[in-house]
Amino acid sequence: MKIIVPMAGRGSRLRPHTLTVPKPLIPVAGQPIVHRLVKDIAKVLGEPIEEIAFVLGDPAFFGDDVVESLTKLAEGLGAKASIYRQDQPLGTGHAIMSAEPSLSGPAVIAYADTLIRANFNLDPEADAVIWTKKVDNPEAYGVVNLNDKEEIVELVEKPKTFVSDQAVIGIYYFKDVAVLKQKLQEVLDENIMNGGEYQINDGIKRMMAEGKIFKTGTVDEWMDCGNKAVTVETNGKMLEFLASDGEEQLVSNSVINKNSTIIEPCFIGENVVLNNTTVGPYVSIGNDCVLYNVTVKNSLIQNATIIKNATLDEAMIGNHVVYDGNFKAISIGDYSVLE
Structure with missing residues (x-):
């Protein structure tokens, strides 16, 4: 199993704290966000992690100290650390393709601005799993549309009419991430952009159109670290969980x-x-x-x-x-x- 972590963004909504420290390296409950995220994913998967690929931004900001921290994180989980650079902020799909040499075999893709608490097994029949969380205001999120087999058949961004209350949280599992790589390469080759960026959703939609089975993995808690207020709130929630875990x-x-x-x-x-x-x-x-x-x-x-x-x-x-x-x-x- 591999974990792919796109984390090249500058975290502008969390300024001034991200003026000197990349957002995924901001500590929450005593550990950097990305460290907690990767460790929690590894715990949920319950199987050996062979490689963790980190997609970083400008080396002037994501410098040697960041690389050293991430390398130690991967090695502490018994995995190889691979470091890639996204040279332009061209969206989630472009960020994933920046790690193209690592895109093979089973993999989890996780964006490093969120924390989770979850406990479940991956569906062996699924070609892919998209982690979701039930929300009270689905119109503010990207949500999944499910068929009667509880398979994901559509991704809908901020729906004006009710589709479902299962919001996509930015963590994905692919039985073979090379299939996603192929579809994202098509997106790049055809220059398909939304909001001026190449999006992971356009690759996923092409997989669905070919009949790939997508299921949901529902998390118990989804804790955002997007701005100061929610990061402080997430810190409190995480402390409560850690105290309970002991x-x-x-x-x-x-x-x-x-x-x-x-x-x-x-x-x-x-x-x-x-x-x-x-x-x-x-x-x-x-x-x-x-x-x-x-x-x-x-x-x-x-x-x-x-x-x-x-x-x-x-x-x-x-x-x-x-x-x-x-x-x-x-x-x-x-x-x-x-x-």
Whole structure:
């Protein structure tokens, strides 16, 4: 089994946090988004992963440190890491084809801006599986249309009339991803574009037209990381799941606690100093941070940041920040100083 991870986008909706760090490398509940996504997919599949192919953007932004992080992630799962570059932002289909040498055999394609919780077996009769989640407002999503055999026969983007309430979340399984590669190559050769981009859906539709069987794989939870508000919400949900699983140590033994209270669930990294502070619930704090006279809940704080005299709620604070102030629901990028 292979996992293909297109992650070349700059994450503009999550700025300022993605001005210095690619969105898939933003930590949520103590680990980068893409790390959690890939590990959770591997756990769901329950079979050996031979290769993980990452499609990155501009090397000036997705540099050697990113490549090293992703290589360690793949090797930690016993897989080979393959690194590809998407030289132009020409859509999901183009991103997948940037990893063309790896597009053979059984594979999962997963876009690295979402997290899931799921537990199911792949349908052996299906040529492909599209992961979906039941939503209350299907008109805001791309959804699947099913026949009486529960097979996907159509993909409909933001339907004006009801088609189904099963939204496509951006994770796909192909029994042989080479079939998708062939269809996407046709899309590229014929210059078929939607919104100025080559889309994965156009390859999938051609597979359906040839009678390939597509089934749904329904996830229990679909957690977006598209902007600051939903990323903070996802952090809280993930902390709750991790605390329930009990598989990860969420609060480091190296935390220095001076007259402070931790209300779980929280993630607190290495060498964090808490002085006259209340943390939690639903807070993640990266390594080497100092919080003095702070009350913080429902928030994300990255590494090497100093916060003083603050009450924070639904805040997202980057790396190497110094903040001393009164605002609650703040969003501060890396290397900012507000005193």
